[in-house]
Amino acid sequence: GAGVSQSPSNKVTEKGKDVELRCDPISGHTALYWYRQSLGQGLEFLIYFQGNSAPDKSGLPSDRFSAERTGGSVSTLTIQRTQQEDSAVYLCAIERKGPLSNQPQHFGDGTRLSIL
Amino acid sequence: GENVEQHPSTLSVQEGDSAVIKCTYSDSASNYFPWYKQELGKRPQLIIDIRSNVGEKKDQRIAVTLNKTAKHFSLHITETQPEDSAVYFCAASNSWGKLQFGAGTQVVVTP
Numbered sequence: 001g002a003g004v005s006q007s008p009s010n011k012v013t014e015k016g017k018d019v020e021l022r023c024d025p026i027s028g029h030t031a032l033y034w035y036r037q038s039l040g041q042g043l044e045f046l047i048y049f050q051g052n053s054a055p056d057k058s059g060l061p062s063d064r065f066s067a068e069r070t071g072g073s074v075s076t077l078t079i080q081r082t083q084q085e086d087s088a089v090y091l092c093a094i095e096r097k098g099p100l101s102n103q104p105q106h107f108g109d110g111t112r113l114s115i116l
Numbered sequence: 117g118e119n120v121e122q123h124p125s126t127l128s129v130q131e132g133d134s135a136v137i138k139c140t141y142s143d144s145a146s147n148y149f150p151w152y153k154q155e156l157g158k159r160p161q162l163i164i165d166i167r168s169n170v171g172e173k174k175d176q177r178i179a180v181t182l183n184k185t186a187k188h189f190s191l192h193i194t195e196t197q198p199e200d201s202a203v204y205f206c207a208a209s210n211s212w213g214k215l216q217f218g219a220g221t222q223v224v225v226t227p
């Protein structure tokens with residue numbers, strides 16, 4: 001939605017496997033976020049990329065989680081050795097920041113991750 | 117960093133009544149305050165936003181007010197309808213910083 005494509009839309013995997021979630025945004029954004037949302041819960045911030053600055057990784061829950069953004073565009077969130085508590089919807093969001101041209105944050109439709 | 121608190125966590129209103137959700141923020145440098153609505157099973161969507169150079173903004177049945185001195189902002193929904201039932205999130209940021217979300221308010225509109 002709104003220029004942010006996430007894939008896959010659903011992912012079911014066995015405990016202990018690694019997973020990669022992809023966020024493919026439209027061009028022109030400057031910031032990209034990953035959030036995790038468990039059923040009935042709020043938006044848990046994971047990681048934030050802004051321009052060429054070092055990413056804000058303060059929300060990553062453990063060292064099993066990592067993310068990168070290649071070429072300032074496509075981002076991949078990787079979860080290694082998945083655990084059942086990793087089951088959630090993972091949302092990617094983008095925005096354009098600047099003193100004169102802020103654009104609101106827009107979310108993708110998310111990836112629903114289920115760990116068996 | 118910015119810290120946003122949102123109240124109440126749940127809000128039940130009768131159809132036709134008004135609903136008010138309140139948020140406070142900690143960083144006096146914050147200048148952008150959006151509100152998102154998330155329906156069950158869907159992504160959050162922006163419904164209204166306000167910047168620090170104005171105190172109030174209205175769009176049909178929804179309005180947002182901002183008190184910079186007190187560092188709080190509120191969402192007002194008038195003449196509520198069943199389709200207003202959803203989770204609402206407030207957020208705050210400055211021009212370059214990370215957008216910080218509140219914990220969300222579950223609004224239930226009963227016929």
